[in-house]
Amino acid sequence: xxxxxxxxxxxxxxxxxxxxxxxxKMLEDAPVNHQLIKRATSxxxxxx
Amino acid sequence: MLELKKYTSTNAxxxxxxxxxxxxxxxxxxxxxxxxxxxxxDICKRVQKPSTVLYHLKDEEVTLGLIALSVSSIGxxxxxxxxxxxxxxxxxxxxxxxxxxxxxxxxxxxxxxxxAKEIQEIAGLRYxxxxxxxxxxxxxxxxxxxxxxxxxxxLYIKL
Numbered sequence: 001x002x003x004x005x006x007x008x009x010x011x012x013x014x015x016x017x018x019x020x021x022x023x024x025k026m027l028e029d030a031p032v033n034h035q036l037i038k039r040a041t042s043x044x045x046x047x048x
Numbered sequence: 049m050l051e052l053k054k055y056t057s058t059n060a061x062x063x064x065x066x067x068x069x070x071x072x073x074x075x076x077x078x079x080x081x082x083x084x085x086x087x088x089x090d091i092c093k094r095v096q097k098p099s100t101v102l103y104h105l106k107d108e109e110v111t112l113g114l115i116a117l118s119v120s121s122i123g124x125x126x127x128x129x130x131x132x133x134x135x136x137x138x139x140x141x142x143x144x145x146x147x148x149x150x151x152x153x154x155x156x157x158x159x160x161x162x163x164a165k166e167i168q169e170i171a172g173l174r175y176x177x178x179x180x181x182x183x184x185x186x187x188x189x190x191x192x193x194x195x196x197x198x199x200x201x202x203l204y205i206k207l
Binding site for chain 1 (some may be wrong): 087089161
């Protein structure tokens with residue numbers, strides 16, 4: 001989701017452009033969930 | 049047959065919002081149903097611009113769910129953003145055999161991971177990101193593998 005409603009209007013919410021050093025480090029140090037990615041990418045999706 | 053119908057600016061008509069809404073079952077709660085209607089209409093307009101790509105998950109013409117994706121960045125890191133995810137009311141919380149016994153939301157998230165990995169190979173991408181609509185959904189996404197990043201509640205999966 002990147003949408004919310006304010007004053008009866010749909011507002012698009014963008015991800016933060018400025019991250020704190022702690023947030024940057026958290027992103028950089030995050031582990032990759034190889035099991036999840038393997039499961040997701042080994043499936044055949046029928047995109048038409 | 050299970051299919052993900054892809055809508056981009058090149059094939060989305062001005063009626064896309066009306067057409068998609070005619071195939072979905074919204075929440076029974078009137079307020080939530082209205083939110084979903086607003087979001088689906090807005091996403092369909094974004095598809096026409098073109099700032100978003102919409103995938104409509106169907107099984108034999110029965111709508112299971114929707115996912116809208118756009119390229120974005122979190123801080124300086126290029127990311128694929130889930131703009132909107134919707135599961136048809138009948139199928140919420142239910143694992144389906146046709147989806148490899150996954151819930152529709154999990155299947156759509158894993159599809160987003162597949163797209164993100166494809167883009168990563170072509171143009172570089174670091175994260176799949178989303179902002180849950182509420183705290184309850186935050187827990188659901190965390191159980192799918194997302195981690196919480198900021199006090200604004202953005203969640204991410206490292207690719």
